[in-house]
Amino acid sequence: MSSLMNSWKATRCGGFSLTPLVLALLLIATGSCGWYLVSTLPRDRFAEGRVHLVVLTHPDLRDYAYFKATVDRFMREHPHITVEVRRTPELYRKLAAMIAGKAAPDLTWMGYAFSEFADRGAFLDITDRFKRDYPTHDFLPHVLKWYQVRKRMEDGTIQPRQMGVPYSIDMTFVVYNRRLFDEADVPHPTNDWTFDDFLGAARKLTVRDEDGRVVQWGFRGVVPMHLFGAEFFSADGQTPLCNTPEMINYLKTNVALFREHRVMPQPGRLDEQRLDRYELFRSGKFAMMQFFTGYLPHAADKFADMDWDIALDPKVKRRGQWASSGAILTTAQTKHPDEAWLLCREFFGREFQQLMAYRGLPSDETVARRAYLGHVGKPQNLKVLYETRNHLFPTPRVPNAVELTEICLQGHEAVWAQRLTPEAAMAQAEKQMRDTIRKNNERRQRSE
Secondary structure, three states: OOHHHHHHHHHHOOOOOHHHHHHHHHHHHHOOOOOOOOOOOOOOOOOOOOEEEEEEEOOOHHHHHHHHHHHHHHHHHOOOEEEEEEEOOOHHHHHHHHHHOOOOOOEEEEOOOHHHHHOOOOEOOOHHHHHHHOOOOOEOHHHHHHHEEEEEOOOOOEEEEEOOOEEEEEEEEEEEEHHHHHHOOOOOOOOOOEHHHHHHHHHHHOEEOOOOOEEEEOOEOOOOHHHHOOOOEOOOOOOEOOOOHHHHHHHHHHHHHHHOOOOOOOOOHHHHOOOOHHHHHHOOOEOEEEEEHHHHHHHHHHOOOOOEEEEOOOEOOOOOEEEEEEEEEEEOOOOOHHHHHHHHHHOOOHHHHHHOHHHOEEOEHHHHHHHHHOOOOOOOOOHHHHHOOOOEEEOOOOOOHHHHHHHHHHHHHHHHOOOOOHHHHHHHHHHHHHHHHHHHHHHHHHHO
């Protein structure tokens, strides 16, 4: 499994496996009751007049502490409402099963798989409530669009409808060991550094022993594909873009980094060996490493005794950061939409965004400015993530994004493992993606 694939899944997928997710989503569409193995949520065990809400979220303990603190405060302010926070691995698969079994939670965490569920009506439309309670707001408009769907209204017009509001934006960047740069007399990365700058630093920072074995790698990870102008698929999800010159260039460049330049280990190889990326970086085995904002709290703990900092991804064809986000959405199955909305607001409110700011850039501009521009300590260059907020390249939020992305990433893995050439892997992926798009379009037409 490639470094990018593992990191990307761990950050936003809850570790699900694709096939069960797709099968479960199909069960939602057909109304199957085969998932009643999921227990019914305990909504009716409370006294009359009390409301019980269930929030489903991923199992990260640090996040759970923030969720729990927010929920506890909410319950003190609304004593007639009790809230249960459920942590679960393989969140997307579990959520799909619960929805199919008519046992959905009232609210759920959601990331890049949003459109998979929204396409099947899994979420409550909050457009009117959001406009009513937030007539003016400071949320990044392009990030709000990541949680919108287009619906045909009663008057026949098609309008964007808001299903949720993200509380944080996750993005890629480079983390680097300042001490190793200084000892090798290599200039630190700048906010406008190029691929040539990156490669030059990686070469100087790759160290071999007298037998030619690498004892210190210049870089660990992959140089992200968006920098090359490569995309998985078109913005509407109808055209595969995996087999383009930009994608082939991305793959060939990263292959050259570990096969020809030998400045980084083969993507995925260290993950297969279950080696701790934090410990390897802390011990000086990597001078630079691909990183995500979701890992920053762990970095603060693991790298506390290090001199380290972050830099934007180097410019190749274009500059910008890959991005995703996290949000808490209300499900369409909730029996308490008004109370669920009250709780939902807490999870994109400024207090919660401030709590979660170090795990991702807040979507509220006011909170983001305060948290990132006013940051003191490590990493010193944290503010650059705020400055690049308008140069983000998220995976398009379209139905079947999970399945299409998985197909492309499997092709990437075949290239990293040197089982297929970039051209052969992407031609194969393109065919699979076209077949998948066709089948899903046919399914959607049948359901209309």
